[in-house]
Amino acid sequence: MTDQITLYSYWRSSAAYRVRIGLNLKGLRYEIQPVHLLRDGGEQHTPAFRKTNPQGLVPVLEHGNRQLRQSLAILEYLDETWPDRPLLPATARARQRARAIAQAIACDVHPLNNLRVLKYFEHEWHVPQPERDTWVKHWINEGFAAIEEMLGGHLSTGQYCEGEAPTIADCCLVPQVYNARRFGVDIAAYPTIARIEQACLALAAFDLARPERQPDRPE
Structure with missing residues (x-):
């Protein structure tokens, strides 16, 4: 059984958009946890979110108890964890x-x-x-x-x-x-x-x- 997947995302973030595509290509079910990058100076700067990502950036992917950062590293993690429908070619x-x-x-x-x-x-x-x-x-x-x-x-x-x-x-x-x-x-x-x-x-x-x-x- 796949652990719960949650994506900390902002609707217009290019980096979060990349990971949404990767998750969808893999056919994985996930929940969106919105982080508003503009409201009240940006929710990414709050102490609560900084505990999730000290860089104060989206996306962050939570997979079970793991918190994964940086969009390209997350995409490669998805490929290694769920090899079907690969995001990286064979050679x-x-x-x-x-x-x-x-x-x-x-x-x-x-x-x-x-x-x-x-x-x-x-x-x-x-x-x-x-x-x-x-x-x-x-x-x-x-x-x-x-x-x-x-x-x-x-x-x-x-x-x-x-x-x-x-x-x-x-x-x-x-x-x-x-x-x-x-x-x-x-x-x-x-x-x-x-x-x-x-x-x-x-x-x-x-x-x-x-x-x-x-x-x-x-x-």
């Missing part, structure tokens, strides 16, 4: 490529447009909103231009980032595309990324993970 070369695409997004693109970075710009340096938006769009475009080149025309790119089944790379790509659209990035400039996103969103696992489908979304 070392393909696994490396899937991880490389995932990390290009999670480690290089996403941190530069993370909420805490933008809040620091706003409150500490008093950077106006238009300049903050320009910052976000610049780094997403820089990252997407490179990822488009990694994907477009590559022999290993199939219906999804790596082959014909969604992997950890797709779990990262789709939330970042959602985030890009929020800031007005022209996704049509990246046709392979746009095509893969649409293939992913046609699957129930991705569709059910969408921010607008989450219980804590605003009315």
